[in-house]
Amino acid sequence: MSDAEADSDRARVAVRAAAEGAAIAADSFRTDLAVENKGTKTDVVTQVDRDAQAAVIETIRNARPDDPIVGEEDDALKEVPESGPAWIVDPIDGTNNYVGGIRAFGTAVAAVDDGEPVGAATVCPALSDTYRVGPAGAFRNDEALSVSDCDDPEAATVCPTFWWDFDRRDQYDAACREVVHRFGDMRRFGCAQFELALVASGALEGALTNLRANPWDTVAGVQLIRQAGGVVTDLEGERWRHDSTGLVASNGAIHDDLLAAAREIDG
Known part of the structure; x- marks a missing residue:
């Protein structure tokens, strides 16, 4: 497999993994959640965060069993390795929004090689939007993304x-x-x-x-x-x-x- 093919494959795994985590988050959205504080009054976590991260990690492990995984929750690594392939996971980014019933939250997964991203996805299930990026470019669902041309x-x-x-x-x-x-x-x-x-x-x-x-x-x-x-x-x-x-x-x-x-x- 060429480097380009490997990067495309990892980008597809990122989408699948983010979708798995987002599906778990979506199932419990706007339900009665038990909320814990991780360190400060504004840094909260739920069991859904942990369950979503577990689903993301399982999907990655099935495809890339030996790659290290950096993640926000529990005992995942907290620093990105400087060399080799790795994955970076946020099971629910925007947990305060999630807990409050606000739709702006998502599951984010990035594949990196030597610290540089080669593919990633952020799935926002309550907005029905999947942002994905790989060698073919950046997309929201099936629409190619382009930054604004505003210069003022x-x-x-x-x-x-x-x-x-x-x-x-x-x-x-x-x-x-x-x-x-x-x-x-x-x-x-x-x-x-x-x-x-x-x-x-x-x-x-x-x-x-x-x-x-x-x-x-x-x-x-x-x-x-x-x-x-x-x-x-x-x-x-x-x-x-x-x-x-x-x-x-x-x-x-x-x-x-x-x-x-x-x-x-x-x-």
Whole structure:
């Protein structure tokens, strides 16, 4: 099997695995859920998260039994290996939305090789949308994705993404301030993978944070944006990696403005 064929195969496995996890999440959506706190009042988890991750991992293991798996819940790895193939799993991204009955949540699965994504999928079952990316490009369901062509910051819509905890609310405040003063409008959906997918689809012109985000919250969406023609960098303007500090994702046309806004978050 050639490298291209192997990447295509892993991209298909990512779609299947994400669909399996999303189906479990969908079955319990808007039901009576037992909710636990993992560390803070806003960091919640349910048994459905664990069950969805187990289903994702089983699907991956059936196809690639020896590959390491990085995942948000339980005893999965928490760091992406620097070499070789690996998988990155978020069983329910947007768990707070899920618990609250808000449809913006999804199961995200990314396949990486030497830390670089080669295929990924984010399945949002309550929205009936599957975002997928592989060697053939980026798609929402069967529609090819392309970032927005908007090049006017005052017409752009931008999302301050990820979560600034209570000890960093000055940065949360600064991020929102920078967005509303520099750009046409602001959106925030509480599900990072969905927000990144919206940049890839052209619904948003950009998303930004100064934080180092978890790989399960980012890698699938970053690859969607790149394959859809967008740009994703760190705060220095260098190509974003899974271990970068800050994430600045845009359609490319407003990237310099977005980068300037992100650099102001820390004051």
